[in-house]
Amino acid sequence: MNSSVPSSNVSLSPGNVVLHPSWDFDGLVPSVVLSFSFLLGVPGNIAVLIFRPNFQHLSSVSQKLMLNLVVSDLLCLLTLPLWIYSFINIWTFGLVACKLLTFLVYCGIYGSRLTVTALSVQRYLLVVHQKKWTHQTGVTLLLVLLWLVSIILSIHVLVFRQVTTDQNKNICESQYSSEAQWITVLLMEGLVGFTIFFVIVFSYVRLQKKVKRATFFNSPQTSRLITSIIMSLFVFWVPYLFLNLLCAAAIFLHNEDILKHSLTALYTVKALLFVNSCLNPALYAFTSHFFCCKKRSEFSS
Template sequence: MEELNSSMVTFNSSAQPGDPSPASWVSIKLVSVVVVSFCFLLGVPGNIAVIILKPNWQHLSNLSQSLMLNLAISDLICLLPLPLWIYTFLKGWTLGLVACKLLTYIMYCSLYSSLLTVTLLSVQRYLQVVHLQKIFDRAGRRRLLVLLWLVTMILSIPALVVRQVIEHQHGTDCHFKYSSQSQQVAVMLTETLTGLFAISVVAFSYIGLHRKVNQAAFFNNPQMTWLVTSITVTFFVLWIPYHITNVLSVAAILLKNETFLKFCMDSWYTVSAMVFLISCLNPILYAFASRKMCTVC
C-alpha cells in the first residue's frame, strides 16, 4: 500500500544507508509510474462502467450485488487519486501534511475495503454453493457493509498516525516516519497478518467452491473452472509479493542487515504498485464475468 513512498523510513530526516542509488531510483520510479498509470487508465473506466451498468447482476443474490457494488466503489476511490500521487511522486510533495495524511488514510480505507469485500464475496459464494445457505436480509446487508467500513477505518488508523512529509536525498515525499523500530514492526506485522488472513479465507473458499462445482455435472464446465482459478490466482499473485516484502522488511530491521534492507527497499515500489492492479482487474473478474457465476450466486 505504500505505493508512492520509500519503503523503509528512518526515524529522522537524514539519508538512510539503504537508500537506492540515483540510477536505481530512476528505474524504480519508471516502473512504478508505468504500472500505476496503467491501473488508472484501465481501472477507472472499468469500475465506473460496473457501477452504472451493473452487468449481469439481475441473476445475482442481493448480497452479491451489494458486495460487488461496494467493491467497485472501493476500487474507484482507490484509483481516482492516482494522477495526484504520480505527480507528487515525480515532482515532490508540496500539498502539506494534512493532505498527506488524509489522502493516505483514504487510500488505505479503500484498499482494505476492497480486500475485505473480496473476502466476504468468497465466503458468501462458498456458503451458498457448498452449504446452500442464503445469508442476510436487507437490514443485515446494511449492517454488514457498515461493519466492513468500520473495520477498514480502524485498520487504516496506523497509516494516518505515522504518515509524514519527509525530506530525503531524492526530494520531498509523503511517506511513513516511525517513532521507533517497535512501532514500525508492529504496524507492518498487523498489516501483513490481516492480509494473509484474508488471502487464506479466499483460498479456502474458492478451493472448496471449485471442488463442489466439479462434483456437479451442471456446473462442470471450462468457463467456471477458468473463472474460479483466475480469481484465486490473481488474488494471490498480486497480494502475496507485497506481504512477503513486508515480512522481509521486518526481518531486515530486526537483523539490522543493511544489504537485506536495501533489497527490500528496491523491491517495495514495484510490489506496492502491483496491489493497484487488483483494483483495475476486479471489474473484469467479478462483474463482467459474473454471468458465469450467476447460477451459483
C-alpha cells in the same frame, strides 16, 4: 536503522507508491504501472456502476457487495494522478493532504480486500452449504462492519504519515520513532493480508470442488474463473505481504543488507497492488453469472 525515517528511498505504506522522486528506470516502471491502473481501472469500475453487468442474475446481497467493491477500488484508483505527479516531481500538497489521501487509499485497499473476502465466503456458503443470505439488515450491518474494520486498520497512517524533506525535496512518507513501531505496522499488515488470502483461497478451492460435481454449471469456464481469481491474488498480493514480513525480520535482526534489498523490491511491488483493483471488474462483476444457480436443490450432490 535508528533514524525516524527509513534509510531507504522506499516508504513502507501499501497505499503509498510515491517514493523519493527520481525520473530514472526505477521511477519510470512504477509510474507506468500506476498510469495503466488508472486508465484501465477507473473506466472499468465506472462501467460496473453504470451498466451493472449480470446484476439481474445476482441476489441483492451480491449486488451490494459488488457495488461496495467498485466504490472501494475507485476510492484508491482516483487518487493515482496525484501520486504519479508527486512520484515524478515532489509532494506539494501539504501535510493534511498527505495524511488524508494515504488514509483514503488504505481504506480503499482494505475495503476492497475485505469485500472480496465477503464475496468468496458468500459464494462458498451458497454453493457448498446451500445457505442463502437474504436478510437486508444483516447485509447493511456487514457493510458497516467492513468499513469500520477498514478504518481501524488504516488509522495508523494518520499518526505516522509526515511530509519530510530529503535533498531539498518534499516527500509524503511514514516516519517511525522506533523500530518496534515499524515492525508492528509491518506484522499487522502481513498478518491481516495472509489471513484474508487464506480465507479466499479456502473458499474458492472448496467451491471449485463442488462445481466439478455439479453438471448444471459450465464447469470449465467457472474453474478458469476461480483459478484466475486465486492467481491474481497470489501474483499481486503475496509478494508484497512476503516482503513486508521479510522487512520486519530484517529490522528485528538489524540486517541492513536484507532490509535494503527488500525495500528496493517493494518499490515496484507496491505499484502492482493497484493492478488488482483494475482487474476486479473483470474478475467479479462481468463474470458473476458463472456462480448463479438454477435452483437451490441443484446444489446437492
